């Protein structure tokens with residue numbers, strides 16, 4: 438895949454990272470930039486994913502679901518089948534937890550270039566521009582705010598897994614193998630997308646799917662997240678007060694035998710407002726076998742390899758990126 442992204446990020450602990458943010462172009466003092474540097478230009482390799490292919494007329498087409506709705510399970514199931522994404526109201530993450538992390542996120546990215554460089558993420562390490570190294574600048578406040586958001590998000594994602602599994606007809610016994618502190622690995626990533634002088638030639642994060650069960654995204658100050666819908670193109674996810682965005686990732690796509698989409702998404706940048714986001718990833722531990730859990734009410738043959746561990750899948754994805762899902766799918770005769 439081409440090119441650098443016009444963004445910087447910091448992540449908490451996780452066994453590995455599944456996005457392609459590239460700290461190698463740092464340091465860059467974004468505030469003084471009048472023209473997009475060639476090092477940060479986005480070169481399209483695939484027509485279907487052009488930056489200008491925005492489906493503005495259908496801006497509000499992504500479902501907004503209320504978790505307290507008596508039909509929440511069906512609504513979530515349908516949204517995962519149709520989009521692999523939705524916006525969620527009454528998600529249970531307290532406003533105060535979100536607000537505090539917003540404040541700390543902005544403080545983090547407002548640090549001087551010199552301070553951020555001290556915490557630069559190395560190539561072989563998933564955490565960077567931060568965590569332990571950044572602590573001296575913030576005492577515990579950033580870490581506390583991240584931990585609270587992460588804890589609330591894990592509760593939310595486990596509720597969503599419960600509803601998703603129930604919708605798919607996967608048993609409560611099975612569910613126990615996928616949730617709880619011994620089964621999950623989670624990570625919180627804070628992203629910063631500075632104002633970009635030439636947004637039409639840049640990309641915040643290029644098209645990808647997440648190697649997660651579900652991902653929780655909170656957009657700050659500006660929209661920019663876009664979801665690709667087959668046959669229609671890119672849809673901007675609007676800033677909607679009191680909602681978080683939920684994406685279905687590769688894990689649930691495979692476990693559901695492709696009934697749930699793994700949302701192809703990307704992040705565009707703009708020349709008006711600095712955008713930030715908080716992104717929470719939830720996935721099982723690496724030893725989990727991620728093969729379809731064929732439900733009672735489907736008779737579909739498994740569409741993905743049997744006995745594939747997440748460790749094996751992650752290695753395939755690291756090498757093949759967007760082709761990973763088709764590599765592990767079972768070809769029809």
Ligand SMILES: O=C(O)CCC(=O)C(=O)O
Nearest residue numbers: 456628654662704714716
């Ligand atoms: O910033 C966003 O809205 C989403 C970022 C994202 O897709 C990711 O970090 O995987």
Ligand SMILES: [Fe+2]
Nearest residue numbers: 456646647702
């Ligand atoms: Fe993502």
